[in-house]
Amino acid sequence: MRLTRTISYALACLCELARHCGEYVQVCEIALAQEIPQAYCQKILLLLSRAGLVESIKGRGFTLVKPVESITTLEVVKALSIGEADDPSQAENYATRLIHEALSNRLNQALAEMSIAEVVKA
Numbered sequence: 001m002r003l004t005r006t007i008s009y010a011l012a013c014l015c016e017l018a019r020h021c022g023e024y025v026q027v028c029e030i031a032l033a034q035e036i037p038q039a040y041c042q043k044i045l046l047l048l049s050r051a052g053l054v055e056s057i058k059g060r061g062f063t064l065v066k067p068v069e070s071i072t073t074l075e076v077v078k079a080l081s082i083g084e085a086d087d088p089s090q091a092e093n094y095a096t097r098l099i100h101e102a103l104s105n106r107l108n109q110a111l112a113e114m115s116i117a118e119v120v121k122a
Contacts, residue, residue: 009036010044010076017054018068024060044080051079074099 012034017025031041045062048054053071056062064071077099 006040006044006080007077009034009040010048010080011073012036013041013044013048013062014053014064014068014071014076017062017064020063021068022063024057024063026061030062047079048076051075053079 013030013036016030016033027042027045028038030036030045031038034041036044045054045056049056049062052065053075054062055065
């Protein structure tokens with residue numbers, strides 16, 4: 001559950017930076033606007049920075065490195081996995097497992113909501 005919250009917060013941080021396209025935004029402003037604990041927000045932004053999704057300048061804050069349309073959720077998950085995996089060399093495998101788990105959950109939910117009648121009609 002912790003990583004799910006982390007991913008949610010990371011996406012919120014990226015959305016906030018997208019709202020200020022081309023501008024640098026202080027961590028305290030992002031944290032306040034998105035209702036994220038400031039220390040947690042700082043940790044997330046540093047992970048996103050290490051992954052090359054955002055950049056920072058001391059005293060100015062953070063900004064997006066590339067257009068928000070070109071940042072994928074997979075990149076975000078991988079960026080955060082580096083900070084979450086016990087062994088950084090296993091971050092790719094960790095991210096893949098998390099994505100697989102999320103997709104499995106989505107598929108199970110869709111299957112639970114679909115009747116056989118719907119399958120027959122398709």
